[in-house]
Amino acid sequence: MFKVNENYLKLPGSYLFSTIGKKVSAYQAANPDKQIIRLGIGDVTQPLAPAIIEAMHKAVDEMGHAETFHGYAPDLGYEFLRSAMAKNDYQDKGCDIQADEIFISDGAKCDSGNIQEIFAADSKIAVCDPVYPVYVDTNVMAGRTGTYDAKTETWSNVIYMPCTKETNFAPVLPEETPDIIYLCFPNNPTGSTITKAQLQEWVDYANRVGAVIIYDSAYEAYISESDVPHTIYECEGARTCAIELRSFSKNAGFTGVRLGATVIPKDLKSGDVMLHSLWARRHGTKYNGAPYIVQRAGEAVYSEAGKAQLKDQVAYYMNNAKTIKQGLKDAGYNVSGGVNAPYIWLEVPKGMTSWDFFDYLLEKANVVGTPGSGFGPSGEGYFRLTAFGTYENTVAAIKRIKEM
Amino acid sequence: MFKVNENYLKLPGSYLFSTIGKKVSAYQAANPDKQIIRLGIGDVTQPLAPAIIEAMHKAVDEMGHAETFHGYAPDLGYEFLRSAMAKNDYQDKGCDIQADEIFISDGAKCDSGNIQEIFAADSKIAVCDPVYPVYVDTNVMAGRTGTYDAKTETWSNVIYMPCTKETNFAPVLPEETPDIIYLCFPNNPTGSTITKAQLQEWVDYANRVGAVIIYDSAYEAYISESDVPHTIYECEGARTCAIELRSFSKNAGFTGVRLGATVIPKDLKSGDVMLHSLWARRHGTKYNGAPYIVQRAGEAVYSEAGKAQLKDQVAYYMNNAKTIKQGLKDAGYNVSGGVNAPYIWLEVPKGMTSWDFFDYLLEKANVVGTPGSGFGPSGEGYFRLTAFGTYENTVAAIKRIKEM
CATH class of the missing domain: 3.40.640.10 (Type I PLP-dependent aspartate aminotransferase-like (Major domain))
Incomplete structure (x- = not known):
């Protein structure tokens, strides 16, 4: 009788981004009129460069x-x-x-x-x-x-x-x-x-x-x-x-x-x-x-063309990073990252877990981020936002977070 | 001190097709004027269909x-x-x-x-x-x-x-x-x-x-x-x-x-x-x-277009299979396969191993096939030719094998 690799069964729950995907789908299904902005998964939004x-x-x-x-x-x-x-x-x-x-x-x-x-x-x-x-x-x-x-x-x-x-x-x-x-x-x-x-x-x-x-x-x-x-x-x-x-x-x-x-x-x-x-x-x-x-x-x-076009693409996302970081600072959050990376790491408000903040942000601002605890125990109390959205969505997301 | 996965070291020699590749490269380097025909690895030669x-x-x-x-x-x-x-x-x-x-x-x-x-x-x-x-x-x-x-x-x-x-x-x-x-x-x-x-x-x-x-x-x-x-x-x-x-x-x-x-x-x-x-x-x-x-x-x-074009492509290769099978039969070989598959399986001449026949075919006919023993011990004494070449090369290869 065949047996499975029992190590797979030790893994708790599903892969982080699958879980997020399911939560967002459920929220969207229950609230079809809401415009959700995704700054969670590290997926890019800019099209491939012309040289490519x-x-x-x-x-x-x-x-x-x-x-x-x-x-x-x-x-x-x-x-x-x-x-x-x-x-x-x-x-x-x-x-x-x-x-x-x-x-x-x-x-x-x-x-x-x-x-x-x-x-x-x-x-x-x-x-x-x-x-x-x-x-x-x-x-x-x-x-x-x-x-x-x-x-x-x-x-x-x-x-x-x-x-x-x-x-x-x-x-x-x-x-x-x-x-x-x-x-x-x-x-x-x-x-x-x-x-x-x-x-x-x-x-x-x-x-x-x-x-x-x-x-x-x-x-x-x-x-x-x-x-x-x-x-x-x-x-x-x-x-x-x-x-x-x-x-x-x-x-x-x-x-x-x-x-x-x-x-x-x-x-x-x-x-x-x-x-x-x-x-x-x-x-x-x-x-x-x-x-x-x-x-x-x-x-x-x-x-040469590819390099020049991609330099602009990276600059586009890093401008988003700057927008997010400054906006969150203005809103009173403690933030890091965003200078050498397209990720902004923020401390969630006292009394909340990372997943609490995920739900809070999804419901109040319709913005999707990634709970820090999904990346390991020391990520608890933190939250990741990515700069890979469009500039327009990034600005809109930060505006909503400020108004929360 | 880190250690490697010792199981990898148990594997004898390199992967079959890498070995063939190296042998063919060495032969071609030593005989740059020879036109080698490859009916060895199962790689295709027809371009992608227009619908694709x-x-x-x-x-x-x-x-x-x-x-x-x-x-x-x-x-x-x-x-x-x-x-x-x-x-x-x-x-x-x-x-x-x-x-x-x-x-x-x-x-x-x-x-x-x-x-x-x-x-x-x-x-x-x-x-x-x-x-x-x-x-x-x-x-x-x-x-x-x-x-x-x-x-x-x-x-x-x-x-x-x-x-x-x-x-x-x-x-x-x-x-x-x-x-x-x-x-x-x-x-x-x-x-x-x-x-x-x-x-x-x-x-x-x-x-x-x-x-x-x-x-x-x-x-x-x-x-x-x-x-x-x-x-x-x-x-x-x-x-x-x-x-x-x-x-x-x-x-x-x-x-x-x-x-x-x-x-x-x-x-x-x-x-x-x-x-x-x-x-x-x-x-x-x-x-x-x-x-x-x-x-x-x-x-x-x-x-619909893709299906029709690919039916023709498969027919093209199966015509090669028929050519190989009939040609080898005519040359006195015992052959099987080639009816429901693009592979022809032949018995190598008595007294030769599969790798002997590989070398023999490469040197005498400049044709590359795959030694049966590379696929397991019961493959010894057999040899695989594939129908994935061009029709012209297939015909030329069979002609050379007949003349060996």
Whole structure:
């Protein structure tokens, strides 16, 4: 008689954004006349940039002719895209990453969920708290996380690194030594980040204790301050301890296009075994590449026209971030984030939980945000708003919040 | 100190098609003047059908305007595609499958590799031998397969079901009871299939012993005989024991477009737990949907124009299959397959191994095929050729083989 993976059954409730989606649908169904503004899920609203649209049309045409048709992609992804990334994201910034250390994928969510597979089953993970739920949940599914304590909302075999206003929203080196450390800067959900000097401390620590850092740089395009690193490979020694996850979702609006990449330097080893080889094996066995059309779209992100258009797109969202942050400040909220990231993190009013505030905001202002507690126990008492709406909706949402 | 997933290290050598790729590259580099014809990997060569190209252009345009832009897709995939599949692939054939039992993905390879995750770690799998390598390899990676015997090329905890000319290339019910049974019909690599009555025996068996059948129907579009089932849900009782994997790669040429689907009926349960819920949880947590543009391309597969164009495309490849089969027969080979599948399975000459014949064919005829032993120990002595080349190349390859 077949049996299921019991680890799946340990997961409490459904995935955060599914829960939000259901709550919003229920509210809308009960109040069909209300105009709900969604500043919750990190989905973008601006259309794809013209340079990307043009590249995609061209690629679609290629697929329609036998001479230019493309079937299965190369295992690691097309060389044209990997080279563009190696040059623009790394080498031009003085970082030693080669094109064959980059694996193209259909998105950073998949990669951040799948990367744990190449590590031992008894690996101990460390995560920032609050954190993007995928890191912990996928380790739960793999049986790495012990038992769940519903009261503290924590797993017994996970090292939580609180990131609250008391720590300036940055993690401190853990007392217990982890095997795998998930870091995401600029951070989702807090919108905060750390300096290059601070990240260097993490790289030094990981090399010292023999841990791997899984560095999620999905929001690097939003960095505005000069001492904030755009990639972990700006730090010395990162090639022997760090994997970097890259996304096209937020810098180029690819949430519905699906493209990402994982960088694994060939110097990152366990004994003689390169993690690069293990990930290559996973790619070759369980994955069949991102669509040709999408990889061409990714290439256009690095064209001169693409770069200029996307700079404007990021600026558009960051103007929203400024609007939200200033508006909330004016309304008397304590806020952080929004300077190097499209996320604004606010403290909910005293006496309310994060979910109380979610319901309150949905009902009183018809605005959807994300409860901080959905990202981990230290997120309780906080709330995330995103800058990915339209400017008009953002202004309208802030006006409603002010009038609440 | 971090440790790797040791199961990955148990895998012997690299993935079959990577090995072939490397051998062919080396030969081509050493013989730059030779015109190699590839009838090895199951990649298609015909361009996308006009109805699909048109749908993709339209979808690209939508992505370029804020009013019609699409961000994150719904967890299970867009309703327009799931409904088209439910109607065309199931309901019109009298099978009770609903749109919300279909999960859209980026391809059957990913799904066939990932599906094992929702089962217990100590599940025992049964596979046809020879078989698509992904089924076994992904279970190796998950630690389900015991130890590898290099001499027999088998894993200790796997039930192999030989499919050779002695069994008419069909598996027989195993003596030992499996938890999970992988079946693929029409079969890759043998090109053979089983009748609806034979498949009904498997469904009855699975229901009787409490096993789950993972049914890979990637090649159903190539079925030409009337008693061969197009889906396992044609069999009574399949809703309580079968998961079906569907691909767009071979029926619509989507190898470089990437689209697939997994069907999990809500009646398929372990105790109170629906496998549907577990897969939904996996989708929600580790995956972010196939691109909007690609899902629209999938929808066009089911349009009237799309259907007509793809019928011609399949006929084109099946004409190649006929050419290969007849040519090989004329050349004195024992061949099977090629009637309900785009694969021709031939016995290699006495005294040669499958890899010997691979090298022989590459060197003497500059034709690339796939060694049967790459698909499992019972594939030794056999060789796969695919009908996915162009007609011109197919004719030329057969001419060269005849002249060898």
